[in-house]
Amino acid sequence: xxxxxxxxxxxxxxxxxxxxxxxxxxxxxxxxxxxxxxxxxxxxxxxxxxxxxxxxxxxxxxxxxxxxxxxxxxxxxxxxxxxxxxxxxxxxxxxxxxxxxxxxxxxxxxxxxxxxxxxxxxxxxxxxxxxxxxxxxxxxxxxxxxxxxxxxxxxxxxxxxx
Numbered sequence: 386x387x388x389x390x391x392x393x394x395x396x397x398x399x400x401x402x403x404x405x406x407x408x409x410x411x412x413x414x415x416x417x418x419x420x421x422x423x424x425x426x427x428x429x430x431x432x433x434x435x436x437x438x439x440x441x442x443x444x445x446x447x448x449x450x451x452x453x454x455x456x457x458x459x460x461x462x463x464x465x466x467x468x469x470x471x472x473x474x475x476x477x478x479x480x481x482x483x484x485x486x487x488x489x490x491x492x493x494x495x496x497x498x499x500x501x502x503x504x505x506x507x508x509x510x511x512x513x514x515x516x517x518x519x520x521x522x523x524x525x526x527x528x529x530x531x532x533x534x535x536x537x538x539x540x541x542x543x544x545x546x547x
Contacts, residue, residue, distance in 0.1 A: 389457065389458045390453070390454045392453075392531065393450070393452075393453025393454055393456075393528060394450055394453065394454060396449075396453065396524065396527060396528070397446060397449035397450045397453050397524065398446070400445075400449055400520050400523065400524045400527075401442060401445055401446040401449065401520075403520060404442060404445050404516060404517065404520040405438075405442045407516045407520070408438055408441070408442070408512070408513065408516060409438075411512045411516060412438075412509055412512070415508050415509060415512060419508060421508070421509075423509045424483070425503065426487070426496075426500055426503075428490075428491065429483075429486070429487050429490065429491075429500070430486075430490055432486075433483055433486045433487065433490075434483075436482060436486060437479050437480075437482045437483045437486070438479070438513070440478055440479070440482045441475045441478055441479045441482075441513050441517065444471075444474060444475055444478050444517075445471060445475055445517050445520060445521065448467075448470075448471045448474070448521065449471075449520075449521065449524050452464070452467055452521075452524070452525065452528070453524070453528055456528075458531070461525075461528045461529045461531070462525075462529055463522070463525050463526050463529050464525050465522065465525075467521060467525060468518050468519075468521035468522035468525060469518060471517050471518065471521035472514040472515060472517040472518030472521065473514060474517075475513050475514055475517035476510055476511070476513055476514030476517070479504075479510055479513045479514075480501055480504045480505065480510055481501075483500060483501070483504055484497050484500055484501040484504075487500045
């Protein structure tokens with residue numbers, strides 16, 4: 386693994402941890418502000434919500450690593466389309482994971498459609514996509530701005546010879 390790939394992977398891990406923290410904080414604030422539960426259906430069980438969020442977090446990690454590792458430093462650009470695709474994919478996978486888990490738990494196909502339909506306009510699902518977009522765009526900006534640097538950052542007094 387080359388140095389830029391190591392750098393991109395480490396930054397992707399930190400960006401994913403940031404995404405997970407933003408999801409937890411965002412879900413808490415939205416729940417407090419709107420007096421809603423993340424999963425309104427009590428029969429879904431206590432693990433559906435955390436599993437949905439974990440799958441979205443894993444998707445964001447994979448997308449960031451794919452972008453960072455497969456793009457050499459001289460080709461790094463701010464890719465808004467990639468960030469939009471990451472946000473849409475996280476939003477869709479969040480809802481699909483919940484629908485699959487509810488189907489596995491209830492076995493009621495109509496209940497699955499109702500669950501998925503109720504999650505489409507949910508502020509929680511929308512925040513999953515929006516936060517994934519913001520984190521992926523920030524990651525892209527960070528990688529693009531790192532172009533041309535070699536080694537560790539230097540303090541101003543360490544650059545006197547340049």
